[in-house]
Amino acid sequence: MGYPARMGVAVGIDLGTSNSCVAAMRHGEPVVFADQEGRRTQPSIVAFGYGKSAVVGWRARRQLLYAPESTVISAKRLIGRRPNSEEVRRMKAQSAFGITEGEGGDVKVRVQGKLFSPAEISAHVLVHMKKLAEAALGETVDQAVITVPAYFNDNQRQATRDAATIAGLDCLRILNEPTAAALAYGFKQGRRQHIAVYDLGGGTFDISILRIDDDFFEVIATAGDTFLGGDDFDYVAADEFLKLFIKQTGLDVAENRTVKMKLREAAERAKVALSTGDAVEVAVPALYRTPEGKEYDFAVTVDRQTYAHWVMPLVQRTFEVCEDAMKAANMSTRQIDHVLLVGGMTRFPLVRDSVGGFFGRPPNASVNPDEVVAIGAAIQADALTNQSEGSTSVLLDVTPQSLGVRTVGGYCEVLIPRNTAIPTESTKVFHTAFDNQEEVRISVFQGESRMAEDNELLGEFVLDGLPHKPRGQVRVRVTFEIDNDGIVHVRAVDSALGQEREIRIEARSGLSVEEVRSARFDDIDF
Numbered sequence: 257m258g259y260p261a262r263m264g265v266a267v268g269i270d271l272g273t274s275n276s277c278v279a280a281m282r283h284g285e286p287v288v289f290a291d292q293e294g295r296r297t298q299p300s301i302v303a304f305g306y307g308k309s310a311v312v313g314w315r316a317r318r319q320l321l322y323a324p325e326s327t328v329i330s331a332k333r334l335i336g337r338r339p340n341s342e343e344v345r346r347m348k349a350q351s352a353f354g355i356t357e358g359e360g361g362d363v364k365v366r367v368q369g370k371l372f373s374p375a376e377i378s379a380h381v382l383v384h385m386k387k388l389a390e391a392a393l394g395e396t397v398d399q400a401v402i403t404v405p406a407y408f409n410d411n412q413r414q415a416t417r418d419a420a421t422i423a424g425l426d427c428l429r430i431l432n433e434p435t436a437a438a439l440a441y442g443f444k445q446g447r448r449q450h451i452a453v454y455d456l457g458g459g460t461f462d463i464s465i466l467r468i469d470d471d472f473f474e475v476i477a478t479a480g481d482t483f484l485g486g487d488d489f490d491y492v493a494a495d496e497f498l499k500l501f502i503k504q505t506g507l508d509v510a511e512n513r514t515v516k517m518k519l520r521e522a523a524e525r526a527k528v529a530l531s532t533g534d535a536v537e538v539a540v541p542a543l544y545r546t547p548e549g550k551e552y553d554f555a556v557t558v559d560r561q562t563y564a565h566w567v568m569p570l571v572q573r574t575f576e577v578c579e580d581a582m583k584a585a586n587m588s589t590r591q592i593d594h595v596l597l598v599g600g601m602t603r604f605p606l607v608r609d610s611v612g613g614f615f616g617r618p619p620n621a622s623v624n625p626d627e628v629v630a631i632g633a634a635i636q637a638d639a640l641t642n643q644s645e646g647s648t649s650v651l652l653d654v655t656p657q658s659l660g661v662r663t664v665g666g667y668c669e670v671l672i673p674r675n676t677a678i679p680t681e682s683t684k685v686f687h688t689a690f691d692n693q694e695e696v697r698i699s700v701f702q703g704e705s706r707m708a709e710d711n712e713l714l715g716e717f718v719l720d721g722l723p724h725k726p727r728g729q730v731r732v733r734v735t736f737e738i739d740n741d742g743i744v745h746v747r748a749v750d751s752a753l754g755q756e757r758e759i760r761i762e763a764r765s766g767l768s769v770e771e772v773r774s775a776r777f778d779d780i781d782f
């Protein structure tokens with residue numbers, strides 16, 4: 257079904273943890289938009305200046321070194337997460353900017369005394385990408401397909417949608433990154449094949465197994481880890497640097513955020529240098545300055561072997577996830593015709609070689625890992641708005657994590673298993689457990705653990721106003737639906753009254769409808 261034609265152009269945006277990219281279909285071909293300096297990706301970094309509005313992208317990246325406490329990086333690692341989650345705790349320990357709990361029990365970023373939701377930070381990045389495309393096109397951009405890691409849960413997808421709303425963009429579809437990559441790869445190929453998309457970006461890892469038959473794209477299985485990416489490689493190396501610096505100087509800087517941030521920057525540069533060279537000299541002049549003004553430099557030479565030793569456990573973790581996906585697809589690696597590499601981290605030779613080893617064949621080198629996701633999103637945006645003739649690709653995706661409700665004993669009863677094709681729905685009838693029960697409370701979870709508490713709580717809702725009846729006689733039929741964006745909707749029918757109600761699972765992205773509305777910045781000066 258197409259969306260009504262609009263005045264503006266529909267683009268595809270790859271909203272990455274480290275970098276973002278925007279593309280659109282022009283005259284039947286995908287075009288990636290570059291900035292005035294010709295750069296085709298933009299750092300997903302938002303820097304707040306004193307008294308001025310935020311800056312985003314390459315200018316923001318420059319601020320990272322001298323004012324890390326007011327420069328927000330990797331907001332995607334926080335989006336849709338709960339403040340007490342393990343991931344947020346880890347990010348807090350590593351970040352130079354503040355991360356705290358908001359009044360609504362959601363995660364907030366604190367910069368210069370102001371609180372921002374991760375969705376607002378991502379909205380700044382989206383506006384930046386929108387303006388970049390508008391400058392290149394000379395036309396308004398008002399609709400977008402936005403990509404997310406396939407393994408993102410409902411909370412994270414909903415929060416990404418909120419970011420689009422705040423940015424003043426009509427989000428046509430939340431599309432999974434590996435699926436977008438497959439779409440770009442298979443576009444106009446007209447072949448029948450099975451492919452694996454190995455997507456290791458700055459913050460997340462996804463693996464998707466797809467069947468492509470001409471214009472028909474079907475995801476068979478997907479698996480991932482939303483807290484495993486290039487950032488982790490950098491933190492591991494930065495930790496090694498920190499230990500060495502403390503050993504060299506005897507300084508007590510283990511908890512110094514600025515030192516850690518500078519070492520993380522150095523670690524990333526070392527990683528990129530090691531993807532082409534055999535060894536790299538890491539130098540951070542004046543890494544630490546004592547209150548008395550004495551400066552300490554840091555210098556070390558790292559070779560590929562040492563670096564590989566540090567990060568190999570992270571690479572291995574990706575293969576555990578790959579095995580899980582192959583098992584879910586009920587396939588062996590021999591049945592995969594092509595392996596696509598997506599995400600900046602796949603430029604790293606250790607990763608490329610290891611992927612080749614796992615699948616028993618060298619990965620396909622024909623796609624640009626930095627742009628392929630945005631291009632796939634642009635193809636999908638075009639198909640959804642019917643802007644070009646002949647864009648008839650059919651896309652069948654799956655839900656990455658099982659959806660269930662908490663039952664007696666704290667167990668999770670699965671209603672929609674992972675890897676079910678979407679859109680999909682499942683209905684469950686709830687009975688009252690005692691006489692004259694007036695309400696039923698339902699807790700919805702996503703994840704694979706048998707125990708509800710170990711899964712991600714999407715939200716809780718209460719069906720109240722039930723008629724007074726003996727136990728078991730009031731039945732409420734609840735339907736759980738997962739839409740094309742992978743977002744969960746719930747509706748309930750009270751069998752006694754026969755009334756249907758739509759239920760919004762509250763507090764899932766952390767922002768209420770009202771908060772999203774008031775955060776909207778339709779016209780911010782970037």
Ligand code: AMP
Pocket residue numbers: 272273274275276456457458459485486487524527528529531598599600601602603604626
């Ligand atoms: P993405 O989120 O896909 O933009 O991936 C960004 C990640 O890829 C970051 O952790 C970068 O440090 C990393 N990266 C980008 N280019 C290279 C390279 N040439 N060698 C190693 N890592 C890279």
